[in-house]
Amino acid sequence: MSLRRFLVPPGALSQDLVELPPAEAAHARQVLRLKTGDEVWLLDGQGLKARAVISRLDKAGATCQVLETRRPARPLPRLVLCPGLLKGPAMELLAVKLSELCVDEVRPYVGPRTVPKLGEATARLERWQRLAAQALKQCGAASPPLFQAPADLPAVLSAAPSAALKIMLYEDERQTTLAQALAAHPGAGEVWGLVGPEGGLAPGEVAAARAAGFMACGLGPVVLRAETASLALAAVVRLGR
Amino acid sequence: MSLRRFLVPPGALSQDLVELPPAEAAHARQVLRLKTGDEVWLLDGQGLKARAVISRLDKAGATCQVLETRRPARPLPRLVLCPGLLKGPAMELLAVKLSELCVDEVRPYVGPRTVPKLGEATARLERWQRLAAQALKQCGAASPPLFQAPADLPAVLSAAPSAALKIMLYEDERQTTLAQALAAHPGAGEVWGLVGPEGGLAPGEVAAARAAGFMACGLGPVVLRAETASLALAAVVRLGR
Structure with a gap:
């Protein structure tokens, strides 16, 4: 199974620690049952994606630590x-x-x-x-x-x-x-x-x-x-x- | 606008006069507002299609007169x-x-x-x-x-x-x-x-x-x-x- 992906706000991936939006955090915890230490992809919806690790995940929300960011080329044409x-x-x-x-x-x-x-x-x-x-x-x-x-x-x-x-x-x-x-x-x-x-x-x-x-x-x-x-x-x- | 199409039961197109199923007849009259004399396509869902003309259309149902039947080739492969x-x-x-x-x-x-x-x-x-x-x-x-x-x-x-x-x-x-x-x-x-x-x-x-x-x-x-x-x-x- 490939890593789970989450949407974060534009600009969020300029930082090392990224807070997941509340709905994404709840989905990660309650539906996908992810845990601290799990790796995920973060997408800013503007062309930037980051491999990250969940550093905190509880009822109050989720924080991810960015490991690397990429800007993949769009396919041609x-x-x-x-x-x-x-x-x-x-x-x-x-x-x-x-x-x-x-x-x-x-x-x-x-x-x-x-x-x-x-x-x-x-x-x-x-x-x-x-x-x-x-x-x-x-x-x-x-x-x-x-x-x-x-x-x-x-x-x-x-x-x-x-x-x-x-x-x-x-x-x-x-x-x-x-x-x-x-x-x-x-x-x-x-x-x-x-x-x-x-x-x-x-x-x-x-x-x-x-x-x-x-x-x-x-x-x-x-x-x-x-x-x-x-x-x-x-x-x-x-x-x- | 191309001709409207209606599904009829398998075997129905072996006859010259075809009764539309009740739901198709109601759709033709109430939604599409077709009239006697309108041309339609009839499909038997088993490869046969017929050009037909509506010969009767009222609250009790619809009858179509078949003008020609075809069995189009399926595309390859x-x-x-x-x-x-x-x-x-x-x-x-x-x-x-x-x-x-x-x-x-x-x-x-x-x-x-x-x-x-x-x-x-x-x-x-x-x-x-x-x-x-x-x-x-x-x-x-x-x-x-x-x-x-x-x-x-x-x-x-x-x-x-x-x-x-x-x-x-x-x-x-x-x-x-x-x-x-x-x-x-x-x-x-x-x-x-x-x-x-x-x-x-x-x-x-x-x-x-x-x-x-x-x-x-x-x-x-x-x-x-x-x-x-x-x-x-x-x-x-x-x-x-």
């Missing part, structure tokens, strides 16, 4: 996902799973076919970010995706740098597959992936994305729900080559 | 996933998502690190199969994965045919990646994928799988939860090449 904004449970599933799959940034967009409204979604941004950080404790990456506030599609499209490989998953595309698009650009240092909401990309959205340099990619015989398409895209970029 | 048995919500997520990703067969196994017991899981087999069939209505594939009753690992390993490409995801494998293993066998007609439970494969399980011809594949810097690893494997096989 840098991966930015732009999903059409989905309803609550689907976005929360994405927050967790895209964190595991080492997505670097998530930029949800709102369009004619998205169901949730912009205002509601902005209020949930903090929740997605928290779920993504909690997922680090499962997967051991050192930082979660950065969730940008939902925006309209033109704003998202124009944020993509010109050098990035830009892909949109589009069910009506019959020529180019995702695998072909990735294979044709093996050295891409940054990949942006646009994925429609339930109901798919509207024709005007496809045209706008093409004009912004996004290449339409089909998924062959497979028709995926919107959140599954985002997960599959991230999995293929991270693990398919 | 045939894909069999063998996940360590997971707790309820994770297995249910797998049932839905592996159906979307056109997995052909799921063979959960029980080992020293799996949490649910064999008896509990067998009782849930019917539920997984039902969730997988419901997912067809979202994704349009014609048949869901066949869920085998959970078994012990030796029984699952020995079921893999000798000609299949056999892969196990193993976090301690540093040499071969999943992408490399798949690229080295581009013509594989059948792929079996073994994925450990939460906590990973036990050393004895890794040895047994190797002895049965399963090739260990690492996931690079990414550490995935068990259910995410199964989804990622299916996504890479279906979409990564």
Whole structure:
């Protein structure tokens, strides 16, 4: 069993002795039944991780002594996902799973076919970010995706740098597959992936994305729900080559 | 918007006039607000799909007239996933998502690190199969994965045919990646994928799988939860090449 992981506040790992947040301390003692002397990983959710040993663990809280800190490199390519904004449970599933799959940034967009409204979604941004950080404790990456506030599609499209490989998953595309698009650009240092909401990309959205340099990619015989398409895209970029 | 899809019982598509099951009829009328004359897809969950037109829709039920039936080919390679048995919500997520990703067969196994017991899981087999069939209505594939009753690992390993490409995801494998293993066998007609439970494969399980011809594949810097690893494997096989 690998070492247990705990989230600590940003900046906490600049010190040798780190107090665990109360909920983390209670989890360590009551659920995981850890003891003084046990080694753990501490993650600050901003890219820094530390191997540490529990020096005190009681009802009042937990203190860890840092043994070494590291800032692991993020995997390449840098991966930015732009999903059409989905309803609550689907976005929360994405927050967790895209964190595991080492997505670097998530930029949800709102369009004619998205169901949730912009205002509601902005209020949930903090929740997605928290779920993504909690997922680090499962997967051991050192930082979660950065969730940008939902925006309209033109704003998202124009944020993509010109050098990035830009892909949109589009069910009506019959020529180019995702695998072909990735294979044709093996050295891409940054990949942006646009994925429609339930109901798919509207024709005007496809045209706008093409004009912004996004290449339409089909998924062959497979028709995926919107959140599954985002997960599959991230999995293929991270693990398919 | 593509045509709405409805599940009908096995065998129903052998007739020209098909009665929708009561829950499907109610959904068509009250939620989707379909009308007489609307076209729909009917799926029998066993590989047959039919384009049909609603000929009657009222409080008593719905009848559809079949226009044409098809038996779409399953995508290649045939894909069999063998996940360590997971707790309820994770297995249910797998049932839905592996159906979307056109997995052909799921063979959960029980080992020293799996949490649910064999008896509990067998009782849930019917539920997984039902969730997988419901997912067809979202994704349009014609048949869901066949869920085998959970078994012990030796029984699952020995079921893999000798000609299949056999892969196990193993976090301690540093040499071969999943992408490399798949690229080295581009013509594989059948792929079996073994994925450990939460906590990973036990050393004895890794040895047994190797002895049965399963090739260990690492996931690079990414550490995935068990259910995410199964989804990622299916996504890479279906979409990564």
